[in-house]
Amino acid sequence: MKDTHFITIRRIASIIAILLVVFISAPPYHKAQAANLTSISDTLSTLVSSADANHTIYFVTPTGVESSTDTITIDFTDFTTTSVVFGDIDLAEDNDANCDGSWTEKTLAGSAAAGTWGALITSDILTLTPPTDASSGEIDAGYCVQVEIGTHAAGPGTNQINNPGDTNAHTIEIAGNFGDDGKYSLDFVADDSVNVTSTVDPSITFAISDTAIGFGTLVSANARWATADALGAASDSAAAHTISIGTNATDGYIVTYYGATLTSGSDTIDVAGLTDNADGNPGTEEFAMGFSTDGDTTIPAGYDHNATPASRDWTFVASTLTTIASETVPTATETISAFYLGNIAANTEAGVYSTNITYIATATF
Numbered sequence: 001m002k003d004t005h006f007i008t009i010r011r012i013a014s015i016i017a018i019l020l021v022v023f024i025s026a027p028p029y030h031k032a033q034a035a036n037l038t039s040i041s042d043t044l045s046t047l048v049s050s051a052d053a054n055h056t057i058y059f060v061t062p063t064g065v066e067s068s069t070d071t072i073t074i075d076f077t078d079f080t081t082t083s084v085v086f087g088d089i090d091l092a093e094d095n096d097a098n099c100d101g102s103w104t105e106k107t108l109a110g111s112a113a114a115g116t117w118g119a120l121i122t123s124d125i126l127t128l129t130p131p132t133d134a135s136s137g138e139i140d141a142g143y144c145v146q147v148e149i150g151t152h153a154a155g156p157g158t159n160q161i162n163n164p165g166d167t168n169a170h171t172i173e174i175a176g177n178f179g180d181d182g183k184y185s186l187d188f189v190a191d192d193s194v195n196v197t198s199t200v201d202p203s204i205t206f207a208i209s210d211t212a213i214g215f216g217t218l219v220s221a222n223a224r225w226a227t228a229d230a231l232g233a234a235s236d237s238a239a240a241h242t243i244s245i246g247t248n249a250t251d252g253y254i255v256t257y258y259g260a261t262l263t264s265g266s267d268t269i270d271v272a273g274l275t276d277n278a279d280g281n282p283g284t285e286e287f288a289m290g291f292s293t294d295g296d297t298t299i300p301a302g303y304d305h306n307a308t309p310a311s312r313d314w315t316f317v318a319s320t321l322t323t324i325a326s327e328t329v330p331t332a333t334e335t336i337s338a339f340y341l342g343n344i345a346a347n348t349e350a351g352v353y354s355t356n357i358t359y360i361a362t363a364t365f
Contacts, residue, residue: 040183042172042184047188048191052160054161060097061139061145083160088155089108089155090155091106093106166188206361209244215232220344221283223282242338252329257360262353269285270285274286284343289338290305290312291325291336292306293335298326
């Protein structure tokens with residue numbers, strides 16, 4: 001009897017010891033925890049309450065998507081998404097966690113299929129369901145995900161999400177079976193635009209470099225050109241004076257002149273209209289002008305003092321308001337060079353000849 005009792009006690013002790021070893025050796029149980037999404041943002045086309053808006057959402061998923069059951073949900077409970085369909089939604093994956101592209105676009109449809117994600121909104125919750133054949137790397141762990149909803153989607157998108165009707169902050173949650181979750185907040189306003197006004201005053205600049213020029217002594221043997229020192233020259237290598245003009249007027253400007261021909265008492269020198277002529281006709285009375293520009297102002301036919309002497313035009317119209325330069329758009333300051341040609345005949349009356357020519361700049365605002 002003593003031996004039997006002793007054996008039974010030893011067996012019980014052995015069983016207890018085994019149970020203790022098993023209990024101590026078993027690993028502790030931990031419930032799986034969802035990872036937190038990072039770099040979450042949502043850029044809206046407008047934050048005006050009750051307005052329709054596009055959404056561009058970014059987030060980085062630590063876990064990624066590895067199977068057809070790894071759904072992603074975005075909860076727009078406080079919004080109105082009634083009209084949004086899969087064609088209004090784009091889903092793309094970045095090639096890293098920077099959310100700056102390049103992007104790999106996912107194919108979307110109303111329901112998931114092989115190679116195709118499902119995109120469905122029910123009760124203002126968007127559910128993105130991976131393809132039925134999704135496997136590891138469908139969306140890589142640690143990569144950025146982009147979700148576009150609205151008219152900027154390549155679907156092409158035609159519908160937008162309607163913002164909440166108040167001016168409060170609203171929280172949106174991204175979750176689903178893919179193992180990660182995160183929340184972000186959007187605040188809405190009655191008016192998200194700032195009206196900026198300014199005034200640009202009208203302006204015009206106009207200047208004549210010299211208002212006292214002259215031919216010196218005219219002779220019938222050859223042409224003379226007026227110069228700034230009033231002594232005249234035997235060539236038109238330099239302008240007698242310049243006219244500078246600039247304006248911010250919408251329709252540009254015109255420069256006109258008005259004046260008589262060279263006059264001495266009752267005697268006058270005839271005006272001329274010369275085309276493709278370097279020096280007119282020495283021995284014949286002629287008074288005329290030509291103009292050139294350093295910009296793109298329009299010099300009318302008859303006044304073109306171009307780079308080729310034999311192709312120059314000379315004209316003067318006495319006592320008639322006449323245009324010599326024009327622009328049809330606002331322009332920075334341009335410089336117009338003025339040249340004056342004089343010829344006389346052998347019998348031109350002696351005298352001191354002069355004239356006053358008035359230049360007028362007119363802007364069209």
